Amino acid sequence: MSNNHSKTHSLPSSWSTHACQGNYSVVERITTPLCRELIEMANALKSLDPTSSYIFDNGAGTGILTAQLKAHNSNLKIFATDISSGMIQSLQSTIQEQTWYDVETAVADSQDLTSVTPITSSTRPTNNGNQELPKHTSLSDSTFTRALSTFMIGSVEQPHLAIAEMHRVTAPNGILALGAWAGGSWGPVWQIAVCLALGDESYVAPRLMHQDWSELDDVVCGVEAAGWKVQQSKIQKANWGFKDVDEVDRYIFEGGNPIVGLLMEGFEGEKLEACREGFTRVVREEYHDGRELCETAILLTAIKK
Template sequence: MPRFRDISAAYELSEPSIAIGEKLRSTLSAKLAQFSVELIINADIQRIDERKGHALVTWQCRDCNIFMTRSADFAIDATGYQAFPEHETIKRTLGLSIVYQACVAFEYRDKSPGSRPISFIVMDGWYPCLMPHIGDNKDGEDEIFNRYILTHGCYTILGTHESPQKAQADVENVESTSAINELKAAAEAEMCRFWPDFAHRFVYEGWKGQVLAKPRVETDFRSSLTFANGRVVHVVPGKISNVFNAADETLQLLEFATQGHGDVVSVDAGIAVVNSSSLITEKAELQKPSDKMSARATQQPKTHSLPSSWSSHVNKGSYKIVERITTPPCTELVKMTHKLKALDPTTSYIFDNGAGTGILTTQLKAHNPNLKIFATDISPGMIRSLQTAASEHNWSDIETAVADSQDLTSVSLTSTTKKEESTQGLPGTISLANSTFTHTFSTFMIGSVEQPHLAIAEMYRVTAPNGILALGAWAGATWGAIWQKAVRLALGDENYVAPRIVHKDWSDIDDVIRGVEAAGWKVQESKIEKAPWGWKNADEVDEYIFEGGNPIVNLLMEGFEGEKLKACRDSFKRVMQEEYDEGRDLCETAILLTAIKK
């Protein structure tokens, strides 16, 4: 049995696996040919006409750009609900809201394969999933199951869009940049967090990208949708096992159309579905899409925590505005900490967890330039910025590393200014030992990680007994309420609810205290501080929000594109001008606390 960690319970279950790849394609092609079903692939459907009891399908071949036409009794739309021109009309008729996700998956080879495939699924939430890739074995032997696919709820959903074309652009963009490497590293780190041996047992071989359609609903809806419109059966795909449901419903719809019997009903405008279809059983949910789903379901990816998104934010230069608002509370937190336990260079070893560009480190060095500091951040771009600051200010005794605050057992050292060491002599990846630091700081990172309780627990682990935790957190965020009002005014949608952009359990001072003490800390002092943004005018606010690339703020605008986004942006600026004195009245609320490890 593999050795797992950070898992409360593990179950070994026998379950069927679905063949994919060449085995699936060849098997299905043979079956379809057996029943005189023509398979049209690599095609852009131009139109479907119903003539004399037949479906006349016209398409353009992507390989040769030639227009072709076929007449058939029925056509089955197996394009993933992406290529038929009538899709938009049907969505309006059924009251559906369909979004398109750009997704990737990573392929691996198992160096210790067995005679049976395995799957490793961490539940339930934004966790990794390792599944067998059956039927496309490079050795040509199905009895050796050595190919696997890794996905992750946070890191393998690139974005959510209103059209398949824009989602495809996401896939093409990730291929042309280094982002795919950071996505892979983040997904692998999550696998190693739960299954440490993954890194030694599996070898990376490549990745695949695809666009997937999904109903936009409040919950994580995963069922497929199958319905007939005239002589065309359409399928909106769900999770992979739904292929059986879709096949069964398709056969029932065809039987009803040809023989006139079956458990089929007509819904709107002659569109037919089987009585057990989700379009019947879950109609209320499907026809009342909610923007609240953005904080809950996989239609809203969590890639805001991806290292590259923060690196991009720094590279645009707009992070200077974040530094402007966070510097005063960081200064106050240093004072609170020094009052509780002196920041003395002869006895203190300080951990700056989620250091960003070094705002807190700068305040610590201003307090005493000889303090010994270990600074980490998940974003390489942030750490590079901190290293530049250290070099410009000639700071000594600073080590920097790229690390996930939720798992400090794998930390990649990047630089040191310790007098007795050089960057060339760094050991690379290390594990932060228990009880290493006398003071642990974390400023305004905790509300944006996936699992804050893990980050707090890790900080407790690496802090020495009687050591200090100094924590800064945002009490919510002003942007959500303003964006919500702007959208309601622009679109006339009084039911729109903006997604949360700060973790719901870590945005109130009482909740933060409760979360900190649950990890074993004893809170000594806590307070609320106002942090003004210091905007000059609404134009500066507008540029930062819509052009600055802040990955947290960008969560608000997921699913808003084109004219819809422009209308909401204009409305946002008007709200800023009319209700917030051009943005000059805007401020955040900072939660500051200190605690002791008992």
């Protein structure tokens, strides 16, 4: 496996920084409709009844999926985790603003849920302004009736461990609802831009998603290898919703997305500026000024047998 995945996974602080920037709204814009669709798929399999459901939002980020779950039914009980404390602190702010009393949060590595760090609105600040974290705890076997995860799985170092952990903490006959990116659109655009700017036709852009978890059949196989029985799986296109090439440029080069940032590793100074110009040219000419930029999402549901 390439080092790109371990770098992405091992830098939760970079996700914390990204969460604090205004450009994160771009992520919310593209993923919110997909989260709604995944919730509908899970609900069609078995109704989301707040009296009997305890939902695990794994890789919750700033809480985009959690918010859509609460919009679906405000009484749902949710436990949301992310490897980035900054993401969870952002979600905690939303919880307080929306007065969601039945949403718990924790900092956790999705690949090992035996050690999670709960964070609540009462977590105390230290003298340096950081949060004083409570002691670690463990998520027990068969804790949840449903495990949901959106667009985290392809960016962790060992996705099969994350899927296995979700299986472990979900009760028998519980449901998995999973969203994954199928490869990502930015790599091909960047590759063309580098060829245009530097004349380097041998350059190959790095993969931004795990190579074994970016095709529908591979994701289905990976999920079932962990003990799940897939019920429904499909591909769905999602438009980024950019208004023009300038918005695309700001998001890619100034937005602080740590995954997108992998593309620019090794590029700096005049070389980076030339490739940036090439990038905007490709977006303008090939993607209708950025308005036709899309991602391909993999959505599936499964049952724990």
